[in-house]
Amino acid sequence: MAELFWLIPLIPGASALLLVLFGAKLSRRWVAWQACSAVFLSFLLSSAAFAHLVRLPPGAPGLTKTLFAWISSGPFTSPIAFAFDHLTAVMTLVVTGVGLLIHVYSTAYMAEDRSHARYFAHLNLFTFFMLVLVMASDLVLMFVGWEGVGLCSYLLIGFWFERPAAAKAGMKAFVVNRVGDAAFILGILFLLANVGGSSFSLINKAAGGGLLPSGLMTLVAILLFIGATGKSAQIPLYVWLPDAMEGPTPVSALIHAATMVTAGVYMVCRLSGLYAASGPASTVVAWIGAATALFAAAMALVQNDIKKVLAYSTISQIGYMFLGCGVGAYAAGMFHLVTHAFFKSLLFLAAGSVIHALAGEQDMRRMGGLRKHLPVTFPVFLVGALAISGVPFLSGFFSKDAILTGAFAGGQYALWGAGLLGAVLTAFYMFRLVYMTFYGKERTAMEPGHSIHESPRAMTIPLVILAAFSALAGYVGLPVFFGEKADLFGRYLASSVKSGSPHLAVPTEGLLVLLATASALLGIALAFVFYRRTPALPSRLASRFPGVYRLLVGKYYIDEVYDAVVVRPLVRGAEKVYERFDLKVIDGALNGSAAAAGLAGKGLNFLQSGLVRDYALAFLIGAITFLGFLLL
């Protein structure tokens, strides 16, 4: 079955096509079953391919399949070719596995929506493009998937397009991503011009073999990374992700937490040969990642919308992944990507369950005390929160620790410190969320007839499965003091990505683990003091430091700055162009040619008299002239 691996993306693609064409005529039950089974089939095929892959001898290349060449121009060809190596296997399993759970969850969450079929069509289409992205064996086909997931993100953020905020958020996501994609295309073109091909193996080989000038490599790596900052919501292009929370919650879980936004991290790992060969680019990646991790975590501290907290948290966690990649710990970055996919989609889906229970309420100030009402959602949410905070023996602890250890081992102590501080903030905002939502007094503003209820089983079962993975997924990548061979995940990926920094001595690493644990517990303790024991403290603190508070609530006013510096000048310029060029030159030329044709018609009108004799006369004159020419 493994040789059929190239069907993995095509099954959800075919299902999406059917749903787009006939979805409106099919029953809700059929639509839900079809969408889920398509992803389930992909998941089965991925598992089979994965099983085949791990049985291959070490060093053997993965599966490849070339379908046909879709661009063939002179010496340049770009095939539709899929590859399935160790790195792809991880992403494919995450996309289909987490995707399947989210599809199942959606069947209940979206059961009553008017556009049920459109929702599942777009969700399947997203799965298709995401799988194309991760399975493409060359950069050009990857870009097809890259743009495709962007399109689906736009469609699903604006799913409830009758709400102006949702339509606007979709547009914002699309436009901000365009900015990054422009740089991404430039990077691809530079590579095509200088490497002569776009396959990943070729690029990594050329970069590793020193065939490219280092300045060019840095330029290309940074251009591609700018594309990644757009897709993965990093500084300076992160602004679209918080607004993207206008979409349905399962979409936020699938696209804006688990899969699409981590595409940038995947891209950097896929091209780890290029990034490892370019020191300056790696430094940029690491510092942008660290800065984003801190910056976004600070914004998450003051958000009151439950989904916005998770959105800023996602930005911050992806910052960690880039930090890991930037210091050379690519496997650690991927490890965090996987664990994050589990616990963040768990948190989003559990938040969706809370929102569902409260009939659409998202403001945490009107929640509280939900622990008793949601006997399944609360414990799974707690597992997710503990995992993301880095509490020992849950998945987030191991993956975050791997990144921080990588930074420390690479001698990047400042980055390590930033990561540690970010860990405190992470634990703090997560437990602020937990205390505000599940503990304390009930502050719900629901009408009396509506009782708070736990979600149906189609929603809680995926939650429980994700909770199990959030708790246990970390054990595939244990730190070094469990033995040299404990890092299964790192050794598994060793053939696909560049290996990380040298290992630290066991006592040093033990100390780092203790510090990371302490920072997580410190964050939780602070949240306990602020939001459980003395709930007046936050507002007192806010009035004590009004400047800082306002800066955070205003999200550093980055949106306003972008608006003033980029958006409004562009809009004004476009209006000027519209007035001066569109209205005058283009419309003028069109109207002018139409008027000229009209005038010519009026001028020649007299020739058509309607009298047969006039025509006959013209005929006669013509005949005489013609004969005259022949004779003379």
Added chain:
Amino acid sequence: MIPPPAAFFILAAVLFVLGVLAFFVKKDLLTQFMAVEVMLNAGNLAFLALAKSLGKAEGQVIVLFVITVAAAEAVIGLAIIVLIFRQRKTVQTDELKDLKG
């Protein structure tokens, strides 16, 4: 005795010019139609004279074709004129100028 070929050509030319003049002078569709027939037969006469003087048979063949076509044309033309008269109660070309631009 047979007149020289030039006489036939002159007669054909005179007949043709008469046909043209009649076509332009008369405003009656039926008369104009007859003028066209005169022009056709002027052409026939010229063909026959040439065939005789050059000693070739093609000219006579063409004349047979022209007669056939003229017969068909007369049928259709007269039918059209009858239909126009039924519709408009007139065959004066000056009154039939609906296609004026």
